[in-house]
Amino acid sequence: MQQSARAMLGLGADQSVNFFLDHARLLKLHISGRDAGKSWRHLCGLIDSLCDEPELLANLGVDELVYRNMVLLFCPELFEKPVTLAQDKAVRGVSQRSLDPLCSLIQSKLEARVTLSDMERVSGMSSRALQNAFLQRYQCTPMQWVRDARLDSAHDILNQNEPDLTVTSVAERLGLARQSTFSALFKIRFGETPSAMISRLHRR
Numbered sequence: 737m738q739q740s741a742r743a744m745l746g747l748g749a750d751q752s753v754n755f756f757l758d759h760a761r762l763l764k765l766h767i768s769g770r771d772a773g774k775s776w777r778h779l780c781g782l783i784d785s786l787c788d789e790p791e792l793l794a795n796l797g798v799d800e801l802v803y804r805n806m807v808l809l810f811c812p813e814l815f816e817k818p819v820t821l822a823q824d825k826a827v828r829g830v831s832q833r834s835l836d837p838l839c840s841l842i843q844s845k846l847e848a849r850v851t852l853s854d855m856e857r858v859s860g861m862s863s864r865a866l867q868n869a870f871l872q873r874y875q876c877t878p879m880q881w882v883r884d885a886r887l888d889s890a891h892d893i894l895n896q897n898e899p900d901l902t903v904t905s906v907a908e909r910l911g912l913a914r915q916s917t918f919s920a921l922f923k924i925r926f927g928e929t930p931s932a933m934i935s936r937l938h939r940r
Contacts, residue, residue, distance in 0.1 A: 737755070737803050737806055737807060738752055738753060739803075739853070740800065740803035740804050740806075740807055740853050741753040741755075741807045741811070741814075742857075743852075743853035743854075743856035743857045743863075744804065744807060744853065744856060744862065744863040745814060745862055745863070753807070753811060753814070754811075755807075755810040755811060756810070757810075763809050763810065764812070767812040770808070770812070772805070772808065772809050775805055775808075776805060779798070779801055779802065779805060782798065783798060786798075789914075794849070797849060797850075797851040800851040800852070800853055803853075804852070804853065834859045834860065834861055834869070835859070835869050835870070835873060837859075838855060838858055838859045839881070839885075841858060842855075842882060842885065843885060846885060846886050846889050846910050846911065847909060847910055847911045848911065849911060850882055852866070852878055852879060855878050866878055883921065884925065886910045886911070886912055887912075887921060887922055887925050887926075888925075889910055890906050890907070890910055890912070890918070890922065890930065891922070891925075891926055891933075893906050893909070893910075894906060894930055894933050894934060894937070895933075895937070897934075897937040897938070901934065902934075903915055903918070903919065903929075903930040903931050903934070906918075906930065918930070919931065
């Protein structure tokens with residue numbers, strides 16, 4: 737949990753966060769428009785629906801999501817500090833410059849599991865700075881960018897029209913979720929399913 741907190745707040749490896757675990761206290765579920773109860777229900781529902789597929793849960797980074805939600809639950813005040821206009825401009829400038837090496841690294845290892853905390857650690861940016869940087873440059877969240885990068889790579893692989901290529905092998909090569917989810921996301925992005933693309937290319 738300390739590791740997740742440091743990544744979310746942009747802290748160094750020698751810094752730690754006090755979660756005040758030495759005494760009992762009531763934790764608020766509604767803070768600054770965030771509904772922690774809803775987040776936990778969604779997370780627990782995901783775990784419950786995939787309890788028979790531990791490998792998929794691991795690839796989705798569910799353990800990391802649990803830690804991040806725990807940090808937000810125990811220390812919400814750390815994420816509510818007001819940011820001045822000057823601070824915001826400075827953070828945005830640094831954030832934009834930090835995206836290129838981060839994105840290049842992810843592109844070189846698209847098959848590897850990546851979490852938001854991994855991205856925060858590599859970039860040295862806090863959760864807020866990282867989210868803002870991706871929204872400004874790519875109009876999406878960091879994890880949406882990772883997903884789209886994998887889908888784009890899958891499209892490139894399929895377009896090479898290699899013999900004996902299957903939808904399952906492409907999904908596994910890129911660390912994508914189960915085949916049905918991959919196919920649905922692929923169709924949303926490219927207008928056809930991976931299997932339809934393979935059939936179309938084979939007819940040429």
